[in-house]
Amino acid sequence: xxxxxLRQVEKKFGSSYAVKPLDLTIKDGExxxxxxPSGCGKTTTLRMIxxxxxxxxxxxxxxxxxxxxxxxxxxxxxxxxxxxxxxGHLTVRENxxxxxxxxxxxxxxxxxxxxxxxxxxxxxxxxxxxxxxxSGGDQQRVALARALVRRPAAFLMDEPLGALDAxxxxxxxxxxxxxxxxxxxxxxxxxxxxxxxxxMSDRIVVMSNAEVQQADTPTEIYHNPANLxxxxxxxxxxxxxxxGEYRDGQVQVPGGAIPVDDGWRQVLANGLDGDGKVIVGxxxxxxxxxxxxxxxxxxxxSDLHGGYSMLHVEIAPxxxxxxxVERRVSFAIxxxxxxxxxxxxxxxFHPRTEKAFAKEERRS
Amino acid sequence: xxAQVAQTPPVSTPxxxxxxxxxxxxxxxxxxxxxxxxxxxxxxVMLIPVIWMxxxxxxxxxxAVSVPPTVFFTPTLEGFVxxxxxxxxxxxxxxxxxxxxxxxxxxEQVMLPRQQTIIGESQFxxxxxxxxxxxxxxxxxxxxxxxxxxxxxxxFRVPGKDDLLFFILSQRMLPAVVVTVPIxxxxxxxxxxxxxxxxxxxxxxxxxxxxxxxxxxxxxxIPREYEDAALVxxxxxxxxxxxxxxxxxxxxxxxxxxxxFIFSWNEYAFALLLTSDNARTAPPSIPLILGTGGIxxxxxxxxxxxxxxxxVIVTFALRRHLLRGVTFGAIRKG
Numbered sequence: 240x241x242x243x244x245l246r247q248v249e250k251k252f253g254s255s256y257a258v259k260p261l262d263l264t265i266k267d268g269e270x271x272x273x274x275x276p277s278g279c280g281k282t283t284t285l286r287m288i289x290x291x292x293x294x295x296x297x298x299x300x301x302x303x304x305x306x307x308x309x310x311x312x313x314x315x316x317x318x319x320x321x322x323x324x325x326x327g328h329l330t331v332r333e334n335x336x337x338x339x340x341x342x343x344x345x346x347x348x349x350x351x352x353x354x355x356x357x358x359x360x361x362x363x364x365x366x367x368x369x370x371x372x373x374s375g376g377d378q379q380r381v382a383l384a385r386a387l388v389r390r391p392a393a394f395l396m397d398e399p400l401g402a403l404d405a406x407x408x409x410x411x412x413x414x415x416x417x418x419x420x421x422x423x424x425x426x427x428x429x430x431x432x433x434x435x436x437x438x439m440s441d442r443i444v445v446m447s448n449a450e451v452q453q454a455d456t457p458t459e460i461y462h463n464p465a466n467l468x469x470x471x472x473x474x475x476x477x478x479x480x481x482x483g484e485y486r487d488g489q490v491q492v493p494g495g496a497i498p499v500d501d502g503w504r505q506v507l508a509n510g511l512d513g514d515g516k517v518i519v520g521x522x523x524x525x526x527x528x529x530x531x532x533x534x535x536x537x538x539x540x541s542d543l544h545g546g547y548s549m550l551h552v553e554i555a556p557x558x559x560x561x562x563x564v565e566r567r568v569s570f571a572i573x574x575x576x577x578x579x580x581x582x583x584x585x586x587x588f589h590p591r592t593e594k595a596f597a598k599e600e601r602r603s
Numbered sequence: 604x605x606a607q608v609a610q611t612p613p614v615s616t617p618x619x620x621x622x623x624x625x626x627x628x629x630x631x632x633x634x635x636x637x638x639x640x641x642x643x644x645x646x647x648v649m650l651i652p653v654i655w656m657x658x659x660x661x662x663x664x665x666x667a668v669s670v671p672p673t674v675f676f677t678p679t680l681e682g683f684v685x686x687x688x689x690x691x692x693x694x695x696x697x698x699x700x701x702x703x704x705x706x707x708x709x710x711e712q713v714m715l716p717r718q719q720t721i722i723g724e725s726q727f728x729x730x731x732x733x734x735x736x737x738x739x740x741x742x743x744x745x746x747x748x749x750x751x752x753x754x755x756x757x758x759f760r761v762p763g764k765d766d767l768l769f770f771i772l773s774q775r776m777l778p779a780v781v782v783t784v785p786i787x788x789x790x791x792x793x794x795x796x797x798x799x800x801x802x803x804x805x806x807x808x809x810x811x812x813x814x815x816x817x818x819x820x821x822x823x824x825i826p827r828e829y830e831d832a833a834l835v836x837x838x839x840x841x842x843x844x845x846x847x848x849x850x851x852x853x854x855x856x857x858x859x860x861x862x863x864f865i866f867s868w869n870e871y872a873f874a875l876l877l878t879s880d881n882a883r884t885a886p887p888s889i890p891l892i893l894g895t896g897g898i899x900x901x902x903x904x905x906x907x908x909x910x911x912x913x914x915v916i917v918t919f920a921l922r923r924h925l926l927r928g929v930t931f932g933a934i935r936k937g
Contacts, residue, residue, distance in 0.1 A: 289831075310839075320831070324828035389836070
């Protein structure tokens with residue numbers, strides 16, 4: 240398995256950036272997800288790592304060895320495609336054996352390793368079928384088998400679950416995660432599905448506008464988003480973001496005032512522009528319905544999500560925040576209520592730079 | 604007993620959930636039958652001229668020209684024999700003498716009812732062979748060139764791609780008549796007049812424009828991911844082309860082959876103008892059978908039959924690949 244280093248890697252199509260200069264180190268055995276909306280450059284980044292796309296400038300290193308201009312076949316990687324890319328004119332067995340034949344492995348060796356990997360993925364009974372006759376989940380297992388059989392230095396996966404029906408998706412997610420752990424394989428995984436990214440990754444690289452917005456563990460990304468984009472993009476719905484003004488130890492927002500913790504006061508006083516304008520952010524689960532809560536609003540809508548309800552609360556015309564409440568409490572549309580915000584879950588963003596403020600004692 | 608049963612762990616069976624499937628009623632079945640019958644009827648209507656031609660080829664001369672036309676007749680090979688031979692009309696005495704002889708060859712016996720004897724071979728066999736060589740070679744050449752250029756157009760950033768493609772297509776826009784005279788003069792200068800090579804080059808260049816466009820459509824449909832997968836699996840682009848693209852494009856290649864072959868095989872105007880003896884193909888030869896005296900309908904029909912067979916063979920050999928979707932594989936479209 241390999242460590243992958245990207246140094247100032249960039250990709251331009253004509254004069255526009257597909258990927259702005261990007262630095263990223265993927266450690267040996269790490270599961271890193273590139274997450275972002277479509278067109279953010281995540282797939283291009285993956286394809287540059289694989290060698291299917293040439294870089295415009297920058298360096299790519301595998302285990303310290305420069306591979307920037309190596310042919311994909313010389314990089315010892317496996318690529319799993321969204322639409323599987325199984326060869327319809329070959330049987331499952333021939334599909335899995337395909338990379339081994341390129342290596343010139345012996346017939347016995349091929350047979351043994353195909354069977355081994357087929358057993359691991361529980362597809363040994365369908366080796367002589369054609370991929371076209373298999374279900375989506377099984378096709379993806381075959382694609383994984385083809386990737387695994389060569390024992391590559393790294394797995395690159397481009398939305399491997401995107402083409403699957405919902406019923407297979409969760410099962411396959413767990414299967415891929417288990418494979419990653421059992422193989423201790425360096426994996427770079429591209430998805431636009433944040434649930435997948437959260438569930439599977441050691442580290443998430445959030446991308447947007449051809450740039451990395453934040454690269455960190457799922458917990459950090461969720462609780463301490465680095466900027467407004469990540470705050471809004473991660474979570475469904477994303478973080479509640481309210482523009483307000485910091486004055487006298489609290490932030491004045493429509494519907495009330497949010498008190499600011501002692502730890503934050505100095506940070507805000509130093510970091511804000513003179514007008515005190517600030518954006519307050521908190522996750523829906525940080526808001527609770529309390530008779531003495533800081534924010535007043537009326538119920539705009541309420542969705543039952545099975546285990547909990549999502550309240551949409553209008554705190555000012557056309558400004559809606561989300562609060563996650565217990566499923567047994569129910570509110571009628573138009574009910575007035577007050578929301579209390581857990582102080583330790585409040586985050587602050589600079590309206591001009593869109594960056595998050597960081598407390599002194601926290602790592603930056 | 605009861606205690607023992609309780610000790611064995613319960614056998615775990617996976618939970619299965621039934622899904623309801625509505626039964627297919629009779630209505631779609633009837634509809635498909637009706638469609639089938641209509642298709643057969645249309646096929647019969649379309650085939651009547653071909654069947655009639657086949658019947659005429661085996662008719663003796665009087666039946667071939669009789670009015671009203673005969674449907675039942677004694678089949679004879681007169682038409683085919685006269686197609687491949689040169690014959691002389693016999694006088695009444697000679698005819699009687701011939702009838703008495705027992706050492707007549709099979710072909711001479713066939714021609715006896717017509718009061719004719721065989722004096723040599725006709726050109727038609729050679730012309731048919733010319734057709735096979737010229738149409739076959741030009742088809743193979745145009746398909747090879749077309750696959751390669753269609754692949755390049757489909758996969759690589761070719762400078763001026765759209766203009767080039769339009770230029771290729773524009774080769775088809777000129778009516779043949781417009782270019783025949785320049786080509787004729789050119790061919791005479793180059794020594795390509797009346798040579799198989801000249802005809803092969805001509806038909807190849809004609810077929811190429813159409814073949815490139817047709818194949819490009821097919822290759823565009825093969826997702827790039829297939830080749831990408833082969834590239835990361837350790838193959839070079841050329842290997843990926845051979846192992847992945849070609850087998851996937853086999854439907855398109857078959858279709859292009861059939862179309863190219865039919866064009867080269869049927870081509871009449873240029874063959875008439877650019878060949879005389881050496882490289883003459885079958886199409887301009889058949890009308891010459893009209894010959895002197897009465898119109899030899901059965902010979903003409905026999906010539907058309909003989910002319911039809913290679914096309915039938917090629918199409919039949921490739922019929923499986925012409926059915927689309929047989930080899931289309933497992934790439935799911937979102």
